[in-house]
Every structure is written in C-alpha cells, then in structure tokens.
Amino acid sequence: MTETCKAAIFTGTNKLEVLDIKKPTPKPNEVLVELKTCALCTWEQRVYQGINQVDFPFIGGHEEAGIIVEVGADIDPKLWQVNDRVVVGLLTSCGECENCRIGEEGSCENFNYENLVGGLDTRGMGGLSQYLAVPVSKLFKISDKLSYEEAALTEPLSCVVHSVEIANIQFGETVVVVGAGIMGAFHAVLAKNKGARVIVIEPNEKRLALLRELGFTELINPTQEDSVSKVKELTNGKGADVILNTVGVSKLAEESVAMSALYGRVVLYSSYHPDTPIALSPNQLHRRMTKVVGSANSSTRDFITAMKLLNEGIVDVKPFIAGSYPLSEVVAGMEAAISPDSYRIIVDMSAE
Ligand SMILES: [Zn+2]
Ligand SMILES: [Zn+2]
Structure with a gap:
C-alpha cells in the first residue's frame, strides 16, 4: 500500500x-x-x-x-x-x-x-x-x-535582503520605503539595520501604528499629505538617497524617482498588476545621475543571510x-x- x-x-x-x-x-x-x-x-x-x-x-x-x-x-x-x-x-x-x-x-x-x-x-x-x-x-x-x-x-526576508543589497545603503543615508505591508516593513527594518535614516510612506493607519511601536517616527500618510513634497521638505529640498518601492502601482514608481536625491537609487521591488508603463524624464536621470533598478526573488546567498539574521535574533x-x-x-x-x-x-x- x-x-x-x-x-x-x-x-x-x-x-x-x-x-x-x-x-x-x-x-x-x-x-x-x-x-x-x-x-x-x-x-x-x-x-x-x-x-x-x-x-x-x-x-x-x-x-x-x-x-x-x-x-x-x-x-x-x-x-x-x-x-x-x-x-x-x-x-x-x-x-x-x-x-x-x-x-x-x-x-x-x-x-x-x-x-x-x-x-x-x-x-x-x-x-x-x-x-x-x-x-x-x-x-x-x-x-x-x-x-x-x-x-x-526566511524566504520573504531573503527577497528583501536581495533588494536592500542592490540599494547599497551607506551609513547615515536617507531611505524612503514606499508601502508598509510586510515586505515594506521588512525593507524598513533592514534599512535601519544598515544605519540609515528611514522614512516610510503608507496610507493604512494600522500599519503606521505598528511601525510607530517598532520605533519608526518619520511616517507619511499619502492620503493626508503629498509624499514627494513631504520627502523634499524632510530632506531640505535634496530628496532621498534611496527609495525602496514595495507597492506595485506605476504612479508610485514615478513618484519614487521624483523624490530621489542626486545620485539617488530607486529600487522597484514589487511586481506590477497591471504593468502600466511609467513616464520618466531622461534629463532628470541624466542630470541627477539617478539609478532605477529592479529587484526580484532571492539567491541562496540571500537565504543564508536571512537565516543568520533570524537565527541570531538580529531581525525579529x-x-x-x-x-x-x-x-x-x-x-x-x-x-x-x-x-x-x-x-x-x-x-x-x-x-x-
Ligand atoms: Zn514568498
Ligand atoms: Zn537554474
């Protein structure tokens, strides 16, 4: 049998x-x-x-x-x-x-x-x-x-490890995370671990409350204020060094580029449903030397890193x-x- x-x-x-x-x-x-x-x-x-x-x-x-x-x-x-x-x-x-x-x-x-x-x-x-x-x-x-x-x-964390590694965050940089679903929240936690100042954009009040409990203080609710102007205001008009976009809405990909600083790196983490094309100013990319990159899935190396972060209690x-x-x-x-x-x-x- x-x-x-x-x-x-x-x-x-x-x-x-x-x-x-x-x-x-x-x-x-x-x-x-x-x-x-x-x-x-x-x-x-x-x-x-x-x-x-x-x-x-x-x-x-x-x-x-x-x-x-x-x-x-x-x-x-x-x-x-x-x-x-x-x-x-x-x-x-x-x-x-x-x-x-x-x-x-x-x-x-x-x-x-x-x-x-x-x-x-x-x-x-x-x-x-x-x-x-x-x-x-x-x-x-x-x-x-x-x-x-x-x-x-471990697997979802490994995908965020992959994305945050691509962003190549340096100490003291300003990182904006767009969206605070679980993947957005993981991005925020890992960016903080990398020594960055972290600003999170999220419309859902429950999610914002959890982020507050976890010690995040710079939170933007896009239903109450304009995300791009607020990020500019918080950065003395400079914009953010890194934008990690975890929401699959094309308009937010455009906004992510609009809020980036000189030499800014924009990581498009989520998949897009529908996959609506976005408008980018080639001159803005040229003059401000902006990098727009994607991140998908994870490698064995990212799994090993994520497992260490969990096993050692570095990330809860x-x-x-x-x-x-x-x-x-x-x-x-x-x-x-x-x-x-x-x-x-x-x-x-x-x-x-
Ligand atoms: Zn998964
Ligand atoms: Zn293969």
Missing part, C-alpha cells in the same frame, strides 16, 4: 482543498522533511484569486520550515541528521543553468512554478504538502532559539506574524491572508 500524506491543493480559482497525496520518498542525496509551518505569500494569494494563472491541480507554498525525519544513503551525517530543524529553500531553481551557477538562483533559466518538485506527483512549489523530499543544497539550519513560525519567514519577525491556522482550516487562513490589515498568516502543517 502506498503511504499518503495531506496537502492543501489549489483545484480551481477560489478553490483550495486538503487532499491525500502520495508521500514523497527521498533519493540517496535527499532528505525527507516533515513540514511544520508554511506562510501564505502574496503569490499564493494571487493564485487563489485567479490573478496568477496556473494549471490545476497545483500545490502552492514556498515559505516553509520543518524537521528532517529521514536521510538518504549518500548524506554525510556530519552535515545533516534526523531531527535537524530546517528551512526549505526554493525547490524550483535547477542549480545547473548559468544563472544558478553564478549565484542568481532567483533568476534560474529553467524556473517554472509548475515543475514537479519535492518528490511530489502534483505540480507546484510544494510548501503546502506535509512532506517534501529535498536536496541538501536547498536546506538551511534553524537555531534552537527560533520557532518554526518565525523560520517560515514576530510582530509580522498575524496568526496561525491548522492545515484543515487553510481556506480561512487564505481569506485572512488576503485581508489588507494582516501581515503573514502561517499554516500549521502538523495540525489537521
């Missing part, structure tokens, strides 16, 4: 069901991970709502943590053992193409959300399955101090965990995740 386990599977738009699937078996160079937590990212929320198109059935989830319950025959026991607590990195990068080999796994040339991964026989990223067979190159060790709930946020993600739902209540968890007031929702993969 084949052994089964449970997984939350997208079976259509607005349809997410907990179904039995074949339990994966690890190859000699893989371990079997029993997942404990999986966070519900915006990407999965868009699949649920039909904004991101996938072929059904599809197993979502790419922010997961768990425990090793079996190791393949070829695994060095000095490196990985049963009972090691681990974060599982993105299983969708191949590790063999040129981009992967130069350390840009987030831009893998063979990347496809619908590859079969983790020893599963249903397509998708796999994090909402109770078990995954994982090659050791995708494992990151969790310290004893860190909970599985916090560890599930607990304020950004909005709640935990057992796997059997994953639909309620998804609905809660979609609400604009909530930060990350965690699915407890071991509770049925």
